[in-house]
Amino acid sequence: MKSRKAYESPTRKEHAELTRQKIVQALMDLMVDERPATIAIPAVAKRANVSVRTVYHYFPTKDALFDALPEAARNRGSLEIEDPTSPKELAARAHEAFAYFERNDSLFNALRASEAAERVVPELDRRALARASKAVSPLVDDLDEASLDKLTGLIGLLVSYDAYRTLTRRYELSKEDAADAIAWTITTIADRAKRTKRVGRNDE
Numbered sequence: 203m204k205s206r207k208a209y210e211s212p213t214r215k216e217h218a219e220l221t222r223q224k225i226v227q228a229l230m231d232l233m234v235d236e237r238p239a240t241i242a243i244p245a246v247a248k249r250a251n252v253s254v255r256t257v258y259h260y261f262p263t264k265d266a267l268f269d270a271l272p273e274a275a276r277n278r279g280s281l282e283i284e285d286p287t288s289p290k291e292l293a294a295r296a297h298e299a300f301a302y303f304e305r306n307d308s309l310f311n312a313l314r315a316s317e318a319a320e321r322v323v324p325e326l327d328r329r330a331l332a333r334a335s336k337a338v339s340p341l342v343d344d345l346d347e348a349s350l351d352k353l354t355g356l357i358g359l360l361v362s363y364d365a366y367r368t369l370t371r372r373y374e375l376s377k378e379d380a381a382d383a384i385a386w387t388i389t390t391i392a393d394r395a396k397r398t399k400r401v402g403r404n405d406e
Contacts (some may be wrong), residue, residue, distance in 0.1 A: 222260045224251075239265050291337065296382075331355070337357060338350060360384050360387055361384065361388075367379075
């Protein structure tokens with residue numbers, strides 16, 4: 203006699219995934235103010251408003267729970283905006299980028315404070331660099347390779363969580379003012395780069 207496979211309803215599966223995400227989010231929230239080593243499973247359960255037993259059901263060990271951070275980063279850690287095709291377009295999306303960083307602040311804080319950063323942050327940096335590279339592509343004919351690389355790296359840094367965090371926390375700018383500053387900086391340095399190259403050519 204064939205054994206019957208256990209039926210798992212879509213509703214139950216969806217509820218399980220939501221519970222899992224809620225537990226990971228609770229971990230990220232706690233990591234904003236605490237070091238990873240000091241966070242205990244009961245604290246995560248309390249923040250997630252679930253039982254300790256429920257946490258262990260999804261994550262048998264504390265290491266297993268922390269191992270879920272890279273997955274959360276891949277799902278939410280990439281800045282998904284339409285690829286800009288010029289510095290001007292990227293500058294125009296600075297507010298969108300900073301709103302994204304604000305929504306995912308706990309995730310980025312968690313990554314900065316955990317070993318997961320070693321596995322995830324380089325991947326996120328590569329995506330940011332690729333986005334910046336596409337934004338400066340119209341300047342390929344205006345700049346030499348070394349100058350283009352410098353401009354790409356700088357623009358990639360400007361539209362990053364590190365820039366958002368520095369401007370809003372260390373210098374206490376509002377999210378809107380910080381985004382305005384980034385947009386102005388991108389536009390200014392891109393225009394200056396083009397003018398510098400044109401002057402160089404005129405002097406030849």
